[in-house]
Amino acid sequence: MPDVRATASVLHLDLDAFFAAVEQRDKPSLRGKPVVVGGTGGRGVVATASYEARVHGVRSAMSTREARSRCPHAAYLAGRFPAYREASVVVMELLRSLSPLVEPLSLDEAFVDLAAAGLPDLEVDTVTAVAQEVRAELHRRTGGLTASVGLATSKFMAKVASDLDKPDGLVVVPPGSEPELLRPMHVSVIPGVGPATTERLRRAGLHQVADLERVSLEELVRLVGRAHGTSLHELCRAQDDRPVVAEREAKSVSVEGTYETDLTDRRLMEGLLTRQAGEVAARLAAGGQSGRTVSIKVRLHDFTTLSRSATLDSPTDRPAVVARVARALLADLDTSGGVRLLGVGVSGLADWVQDDLFGGTGVTGVDEEVVDLPTEVPVDPRRHRTAWAPGADVVHDHHGRGWVWGSGRGVVTVRFETAETPPGPVRSFAVDDPALRHWTRPDPLDPADGETTAAEAPTAVPTENPSPAPTPPS
Incomplete structure (x- = not known):
């Protein structure tokens, strides 16, 4: 069984309705009014909804069409990522001034290890006071943004705690109280328990965390597999010893776009992939990185998503190479029915580059995968x-x-x-x-x-x- 901290020294911070909150901050006429950020066209998807919009049933990953039917009087905005990044940088710098161990999960979310912060002690009163000061300083530095914060003995429990009192809440889970807090909760509170696993557990009569706690490790492994079953067995008992990692290594770099009308012109698709390849290559070069595996993602008119990837002999950050491979991968796909989404990505990242000197792609292998109804939020082209x-x-x-x-x-x-x-x-x-x-x-x-x-x-x-x-x- 994993060793768990004896102090509530893991802090999880989650900025409240982040994109929408930045829009309300920067647009005084929208303060206190429903705001929805995401794709604004007929095929758009909601990225974030303000709390004023959420009371009307608008949620992230909902289609913009449905959101408009639920809350027609909201302001529907396409999003301004430089503004979001600017706010995120301010928040992350604040957290890093507190502790050297800060693990950003996204622009608006991070773990902080307070055990590395040099505090006089890690008693509940001390870490609570620190969290209150962080929230107040964040509000001041960002011009009024708020965050929900959880403090606990592990990353899992800190994340659970930060979700309990949104928005602008602070919840501390004292050491030893974790099982009591978890037992009444639905099994979906555990990371990795999505709709499919939830349904499998429901059929076995397992609805709450308390139900999982009564099941043996062997039974959970039989139900959901060894890796997932082992994780469920530990997390339902609040056993989580994952450290806060200051630097999360990027696994891939990708760019994609969703289109208002289905694309059928192959030359247009190739041009879009070429442009996306250039953006990916620029981001690789800016980060001093390169990659060996080039992949494309193509969502068809019926929402079936096809992925194709090819592995190069050596890593590259050259836009011409990435684009050439992406176009070659597209050539193998039947897109005659229309395409809703295109994307290019590079993985297998390295910190060195050695392209084929004669300009060939150097492809060594091609993989393919078919995935239905992915959940990521599309980006307008x-x-x-x-x-x-x-x-x-x-x-x-x-x-x-x-x-x-x-x-x-x-x-x-x-x-x-x-x-x-x-x-x-x-x-x-x-x-x-x-x-x-x-x-x-x-x-x-x-x-x-x-x-x-x-x-x-x-x-x-x-x-x-x-x-x-x-x-x-x-």
Whole structure:
């Protein structure tokens, strides 16, 4: 049985409705109102919903179409990843100032090992006071964002604790109280227990964690397999000795896009894969990495997802090589029925590069996989330079900075306000008005000038009947 800490010195921090909260912070007119961030077209998927939208039943990974039917009065925004990364960097720097052992899980979530923080002691009162100070400082540094925090003896229990009092909550699980807290909970609270495992356990009469606790290791292994059964046997007893790891090694780098209409033109698909390959290669080069396995992901019109991969003789970060392999992999697939999603990825990462000197792909093996109905949130492509994505930052020569309220039929509507101003006025312009252009904040992970022209700015895909601008709040 794993050795578990004797102190509640693992902190799990989860920023509340992160993307939506950043949008509300930066757009004063949306504060206290429902906001949904994600794909804004008919095939979009919700990435994050504010708590004001959640009360109407809007949830992450829900289709945007269903979200609009549940909460038609929400602001539906395409997302601004530089703004999210900027906030994330502030939060992670705060956590690293507390402890050298910080394990980011995503932009908005991290574990912190307080045992490495040099605290005078690790008693419950001490770690609770530290967590309260972290939450207050986070709120101050990020301009009003909040986080839910859990403290416990393990990563598993800290994650469970942070989910118990959302949003803006703090829950400490005193050492020794873990089984009592877990027993009434549904089995799905345990990592890895998804719908399929939940159904298998239900058929065996196992609904709550307490039910799992009464089952032998051998029976759990018979039900769900050795690795999963062993994990369930330990976690239902709150046995988790996984350390907080400061650096999580990237396993792969990938880029993908979901399209408003099914793609049938093979040359267009090859062009999109080539562009995605360039983005992947640029990210590899920026990180001083390369990879041997190039893969593509193709979601067909019927939601079947096909994956193909090829392994090179040596690692590469060259966009031409990645693109050439990606196009070759696409050639083997039947896409005549239409394609909804395309993606390129590179795995088998290394910190050195040795391409074939004569420009060949050096492919040594091809693997394939078919997966139905994946769960990741798709990302809208950026294939129309004059589109104005809802929520995008803009600047006007006379009115200053604002954001896109909505667009369609040759008109873009902008609300002129920022995080530092009160709710501002709304103005409409022709989509090609030369005085209006996109404004891009410096990306902390990719420093650049703060302003781009409208022709250079990343945008979402326009539709034939764009969503109308939401009615400005009175």
